[in-house]
Amino acid sequence: MSSVVPKDSIIEYFAKAANTGDFTLDITLNVNGSVISGTMISAKKYFEELSGKLEDGSEIAQKLSEDLSEASEAADSHDGGEANFIHMKNTRVYCGDNKPTPSKGKILWRGKIDQIDGFFLGRISESKNSNDNSKKS
Incomplete structure (x- = not known):
């Protein structure tokens, strides 16, 4: 029985x-015990940004950048059928009570929609005064 x-x-x-x-x-997504928080973007934007991160690298990185750029064009011509992946930018991954991984930088993330356990709208943002429990009037 499957x-x-x-x-x-x-x-x-x-x-x-x-x-x-x-x-x-x-x-913000719950995925296999982790919390993933960020901004959902299109597959096209994801591939464009990923391509941009590689374009100034080695010859291999530049080739990958070109391939990803082509993938972004293919994603743009997608007919709006079934979506199997979610794409996010400015992503933070939380495991337990630790600080997010990564804690700095603009991180792109791609995940399978069928692996998501739950979600809520909005992003988790770190407060600079997270240890300050005093009320301000």
Whole structure:
């Protein structure tokens, strides 16, 4: 007996909206015990930004950058069918009570929609005064 877990249709709807329009969304995901927080972007934007991170590197990095640029064009021509992946920027991954990994930089993240256990709208942001429990009036 196989136990196929269906992907969340709401998250898939958000991913389709991002992929077919100029739609971004701050979202926090629960994935296998980790919390992943960032801004959902289109597959095209994800591949463009990933390509840009590699374009000034070695010859191999430049070739990868070109291939990713082509992938972004292919993602743009996607017909809006089924979405299997979610793409995020400015991502932080939280495991337990530790600080997020990575804690600095603009991190891109790609994950399988059918691996997401839950979500809420909005991003987790670190407060500079997280240890200050005093109330201000």
